[in-house]
Every structure is written in structure tokens, then in C-alpha cells.
Amino acid sequence: MIKVAVFMGSASDEDLMKPCAEILAKLGIEYLFTVTSAHRTPERTERLVTELEAQGCQVFICAAGMAAHLAGAVAARTTKPVLGVPLAASPLSGMDALFATVQMPPGFPVGTLALDKAGARNAAWMAAQILALSDSGLAQRLKDERAGFIAAVEKAAVTVEENDTARRAKNKGQ
Ligand code: RP5
Numbered sequence: 001m002i003k004v005a006v007f008m009g010s011a012s013d014e015d016l017m018k019p020c021a022e023i024l025a026k027l028g029i030e031y032l033f034t035v036t037s038a039h040r041t042p043e044r045t046e047r048l049v050t051e052l053e054a055q056g057c058q059v060f061i062c063a064a065g066m067a068a069h070l071a072g073a074v075a076a077r078t079t080k081p082v083l084g085v086p087l088a089a090s091p092l093s094g095m096d097a098l099f100a101t102v103q104m105p106p107g108f109p110v111g112t113l114a115l116d117k118a119g120a121r122n123a124a125w126m127a128a129q130i131l132a133l134s135d136s137g138l139a140q141r142l143k144d145e146r147a148g149f150i151a152a153v154e155k156a157a158v159t160v161e162e163n164d165t166a167r168r169a170k171n172k173g174q
Helices: 011-026 042-055 070-075 095-102 116-132 136-173
Strands: 004-008 031-035 059-065 082-087
Touching: 004 011, 004 042, 004 070, 004 116, 011 031, 011 059, 011 082, 011 116, 042 070, 059 070, 059 095, 059 116, 070 082, 070 095, 082 095, 082 116, 116 136
Parallel strands: 004 031, 004 059, 059 082
Antiparallel strands: none
């Protein structure tokens, strides 16, 4: 059963949003990764939200650039959590998409993540955290992934400290 829907406003958004799909797949979350536009295909967007929600979809991730109304349009049609990823797709460097995504009227929230790939990744992690509220197996997988992040930082700290020690020894010997 599809638990997370990832909507992009255009196929040109696919590259920026691929990391989102990769994380959902890694966590074993069933998802749909597709294109639908608030402006170009409003009927398709509405139909997808209605059908996916009826099938049990729990979280909607919406990514768009420019006048990024996709997340808002989805939030207007569901009370499931909607996460928005603003994309830098115009000469305004994503500020247009950020403002369009984040400034929702009261009662129709869009949980807005960072721009571009950083937001794409965190939208997947946030969706997983939402699903993990009622899925203990997924909650454990998230804890395991956190342990991996911690181990990576600790390993990097050892390497950086060793590099510094070596540099100091070299400078002393000169
Ligand atoms: C938005 O306009 C899309 O999400 C995309 O980021 C941007 C440009 O779309 P294309 O003209 O490349 O289809 O709706």
C-alpha cells in the first residue's frame, strides 16, 4: 500500500527530488513518485489526492519551483500531513517557491522543508518520522539510521583530529 505520495510540478524537478525517493526506498516505505501540477493539471492533482488518500496514503510530499502552489493545492484537498519542498527553478533562486510554499493560510498548513536536495532528503526523513508514530519497526529503522549518522561524525572527528596532530608534528619539525 502506498504510504507516501511524492508529487513534483514538472519532470524537470525529478533530478532534485530523486534523493527523496532513495531515502523512502532505503527505509522500506512504499511510495508513489510522480508528476502533477497545480496549474497545468489541477484535475489530475485533485484525483490523485482523492484516490491515494482512499487507498491509505498517509503523507503527501509536494515539490515545485517558481509559483509553487502544488503543496498548497494538495493541502486544500486533504487533512493528511503535507510536506512542501521549494525548488530553485527560476532567476529568483527559489525565493519565489519558498514564499509560495511556506505562506499558507491558517488551518491549511504545509510543513515546509529546505530548498532543493536538502529539502528533498528531509521531506523523506520527516515523512518517515510521521509514519513511525504508528509503526514500531520503522521507528527502530530510524533509530538505526541515526546511529549511523552519529558514527559517521565520530569517525570524521577522529580523522580531522589525526590530520591536525600530523600537521602540527610536521610544522614542529620544520
Ligand atoms: C514548476 O515550474 C515546476 O515545479 C518546475 O519547477 C518549474 C518549471 O517547470 P517546467 O517549465 O520545467 O516544466 O511548476
